[in-house]
Amino acid sequence: MTNLAARVSPTRWGGHALFAAEAGRDLRTTGAIAPSSPRLARALTASIARSTDAALSILEVGAGTGALSREIAARIGPDDTLTCIERNPRLAEYLRGAIGVDPALRARAGRIVIHQADIVDLPATDRYDAIVVGVPFANFTENETRAICDALDGVLEPGGRITYFSYLGGAAVDRFAGDRHRRHRLGSARALAEFRARFRQDRVTVWTNLPPAYAWTLTKPVAAQPDPRVDGENPCAEPITA
Numbered sequence: 500m501t502n503l504a505a506r507v508s509p510t511r512w513g514g515h516a517l518f519a520a521e522a523g524r525d526l527r528t529t530g531a532i533a534p535s536s537p538r539l540a541r542a543l544t545a546s547i548a549r550s551t552d553a554a555l556s557i558l559e560v561g562a563g564t565g566a567l568s569r570e571i572a573a574r575i576g577p578d579d580t581l582t583c584i585e586r587n588p589r590l591a592e593y594l595r596g597a598i599g600v601d602p603a604l605r606a607r608a609g610r611i612v613i614h615q616a617d618i619v620d621l622p623a624t625d626r627y628d629a630i631v632v633g634v635p636f637a638n639f640t641e642n643e644t645r646a647i648c649d650a651l652d653g654v655l656e657p658g659g660r661i662t663y664f665s666y667l668g669g670a671a672v673d674r675f676a677g678d679r680h681r682r683h684r685l686g687s688a689r690a691l692a693e694f695r696a697r698f699r700q701d702r703v704t705v706w707t708n709l710p711p712a713y714a715w716t717l718t719k720p721v722a723a724q725p726d727p728r729v730d731g732e733n734p735c736a737e738p739i740t741a
C-alpha cells in the first residue's frame with residue numbers, strides 16, 4: 500500500500516502522525532485530530548474487571564491507532580480475548596503492525612484480533628462481556644447512531660459494560676462546522692440518551708484530552724429471574740383453606 504500507514508513506523512509518534520493525516524482526509528469518521536489521551540484511555544477501560552475466573556471477551560470499536568487497545572491489553576489476562584474493529588483500512592493496517600512492536604500489545608499478541616470492518620456489520624451472534632467504543636457519535640446522524648447502538652446492545656452479555664466518550668464543547672464546534680453538524684450532533688445525542696436509558700449509567704469528565712471529554716460507563720441489567728408464582732405455584736404462599 501503506497502500510503503502513510505505503510506511508511507510510518509508503528510510507534511506511538513508514528514501513530515499520532517498517521518492519525519492527524521487521517522483526520523485531514525476524513526474528519527467526520529476519524530472524529531478528532533489526535534488519539535485519546537492516556538487519562539481518557541484509563542477512564543474508558545477502568546471498568547474492565549473480572550468478577551469470576553471465566554475468560555473475558557472484549558470488543559473495541561473504532562480502535563484507530565490503538566490508544567485504548569494498549570490500555571485494554573495491559574488489563575486483560577492471558578485467557579481473555581480482545582477483538583478490535585476499525586473501519587479505516589490504513590488505521591487497521593497500522594494497528595496490525597503495532598501488535599508486534601508495542602510492548603503492551605505484544606504481551607497479549609496471541610489474544611488480539613483486528614478486523615477492518617464497520618461495526619454495523621458485526622455478526623449478531625457474537626457475544627462480549629465488555630465493549631469499549633471509540634467512534635465519534637456526534638458526527639453521525641441519528642439513524643447511524645441508532646444502528647451502531649443496536650449492534651452493540653445485541654452483542655453485549657447481560658451484566659456487561661459499554662464504555663464510550665463524548666467530547667465537551669459541541670455547541671462551540673457547531674459555530675465553525677455549521678448547521679449540518681449541529682443537526683447531526685443533536686440527533687445523535689437524542690439517540691444516545693435513549694440508548695443510555697436502557698442501562699445503569701455513570702459518567703466522569705476527563706479534562707486532559709484533546710478535546711476534553713466525558714467518559715461514559717453503561718452497565719446492562721441482568722435479566723430478571725422468572726417469578727415462581729407465574730407458573731401458579733408459590734412455595735411461600737399460605738395454603739388456601741375453604
Ligand SMILES: C[S@@+](CC[C@H](N)C(=O)[O-])C[C@H]1O[C@@H](n2cnc3c(N)ncnc32)[C@H](O)[C@@H]1O
Pocket residue numbers: 528529530531533534535560561562563564565566567584585586587590616617618619632633634635
Ligand atoms: C475518535 S477516533 C478514536 C480512535 C481510538 N480509539 C482513540 O481513542 O484514539 C474514532 C475511530 O473510529 C473509527 N470509526 C468510525 N466509524 C466507525 C465504524 N462505523 N465502525 C468502525 N470504526 C469506525 C474511525 O476510523 C476512527 O479510527
